[in-house]
Amino acid sequence: MKLYYSAGSCSTSCHITLEESGIPYEAIEIDFDQPSDPNLALIEKLNPLGTLPILILDNGQQLDQNLSIAAYVADLAPEKNLLPAYGTFERAQALNWISFVAADLHKGIGALFGVQKISSDAKIQGTVRDYMIPNAKSYLNYLNEKLEGKDYVMGNTFTIADSYAFVVCGWTKWLEIPLTPYKNVEAYLARIASRPAVAKVLKAEGLV
Ligand SMILES: N[C@@H](CCC(=O)N[C@@H](CS)C(=O)NCC(=O)O)C(=O)O
Missing domain, CATH: 1.20.1050.10 (Glutathione S-transferase Yfyf (Class Pi); Chain A, domain 2)
Known part of the structure; x- marks a missing residue:
């Protein structure tokens, strides 16, 4: 899976969650201050709100809110206890x-x-x-x-x-x-x- 993030922004929290989870991932930095960043147009296309984080799964499915990304990743690695078990x-x-x-x-x-x-x-x-x-x-x-x-x-x-x-x-x-x-x-x-x-x-x- 791929995480688009900007350094030090709220998307860094998803970067931390992915690292804590031990799940393999690719982290791609977006620099909002660099109009020449080739990924800026892609971000606008992926998320009309223009915000990060964006997580793209290997099957192409997308999540683009901190809570949903963090919860999804946490549930993929239940042994890391990043989120208590479902139903508790x-x-x-x-x-x-x-x-x-x-x-x-x-x-x-x-x-x-x-x-x-x-x-x-x-x-x-x-x-x-x-x-x-x-x-x-x-x-x-x-x-x-x-x-x-x-x-x-x-x-x-x-x-x-x-x-x-x-x-x-x-x-x-x-x-x-x-x-x-x-x-x-x-x-x-x-x-x-x-x-x-x-x-x-x-x-x-x-x-x-
Ligand atoms: N509701 C969104 C908010 C995401 C958000 O506010 N992202 C900010 C960074 S903290 C952003 O990408 N802003 C665009 C910009 O800086 O141009 C979430 O929880 O994921």
Whole structure:
């Protein structure tokens, strides 16, 4: 199977999940900042939303949302426990977490990347950022509290929700949101970064 990703974006979480799963895959980087990237037209064709990740299976079938790709890959490697077993309450809890990451954390933090597109006026940018920051911080605070006494969001086991939360929380360094008030989140990110599969993906994407 083939994963199209852009370095450091939410699609990196699927790259991490694939690496953690041990399943053979090919990862193809798309550079949205390079109009000459020959794969940009292909991405537009594959996904009219123009977003990554996109996963293409060997039979040509396609998935193009973080949650579906992560869950599909996790289910292909059940022995890795990247998602609790079908039909269990723990599975619903893990999906609850990944939904929080996709709908709340990703949108709350990721929206800050768009501030420059709203206006070239620095004052307006500042006003918009001041409006968005409390929202982003409320999600970081929620995660911080829920991580108390835990290694990962589900407890002791790393799941697909952690792949995704790790990437999104990592954006804070580019957005100049200090994580010092969120000690559990800081420790969580360091813990995940030290996982061999994660370290391998970060290196492959040129992020370390
Ligand atoms: N709902 C989608 C959102 C995917 C998404 O927002 N992808 C972003 C990167 S984080 C993207 O590809 N943006 C296009 C761009 O940067 O031009 C999912 O969960 O997979």
